[in-house]
Amino acid sequence: SPVHYSSKGPWQLVDDSILWGLNDVRIGLINTGGSGDGGGTGAGSGGTVVGGNTGVLRVNAPQYSATTVGQGTQNLELMKIFLTAIGKNVDLTKITIKKYGLGTPSDVTNFKLFLEDGTQVATDTITFNTTTNTFNLTFSPPMPITVGGTKVFILKGDVSNTTAIETIFKFYIDKGGDVIGNVAGSNANIQGSFPLYGQEFTIA
Numbered sequence: 001s002p003v004h005y006s007s008k009g010p011w012q013l014v015d016d017s018i019l020w021g022l023n024d025v026r027i028g029l030i031n032t033g034g035s036g037d038g039g040g041t042g043a044g045s046g047g048t049v050v051g052g053n054t055g056v057l058r059v060n061a062p063q064y065s066a067t068t069v070g071q072g073t074q075n076l077e078l079m080k081i082f083l084t085a086i087g088k089n090v091d092l093t094k095i096t097i098k099k100y101g102l103g104t105p106s107d108v109t110n111f112k113l114f115l116e117d118g119t120q121v122a123t124d125t126i127t128f129n130t131t132t133n134t135f136n137l138t139f140s141p142p143m144p145i146t147v148g149g150t151k152v153f154i155l156k157g158d159v160s161n162t163t164a165i166e167t168i169f170k171f172y173i174d175k176g177g178d179v180i181g182n183v184a185g186s187n188a189n190i191q192g193s194f195p196l197y198g199q200e201f202t203i204a
Contacts, residue, residue: 055183079198
């Protein structure tokens, strides 16, 4: 995959088969491998997850190099998510995100979601499930993504002042079934190379 550069350093998309605005039809036909359940919304652990509708929601996340961060860091960018609607308009209703790493649920709190232009996205209350290390970003009303268009979401959070030094963590979307979009009342097909990870952080 080609390497890109931003203020956070080098990154690359996990699947470079996408050429924004030029390759939408091709993407809708590609199956990158991995497993799916063959129907419904799909719940495979990798590759393309196929649902029961011709509308496709393509999910990608840039891969940044691991880095260190200090205790008490506010509005830390945890994960950037690209969602592209292919074939039909898609209404995004939910994204489930998991936390990977040691430490406690209180190490990172006050989660917020933004668009790439800095606009904060209104979601239902983001509640962290301390048993499963997950939380849901629920969009009510749904977030519309126009066919051929891409929404870029940035997940941010606050690091606790008491998070232990050398704690390592990152956030990720585990499988295609963790992203739900609707096309005219039916679930959209979800495509992506899951799991998709955000940047890995070590408390220093």
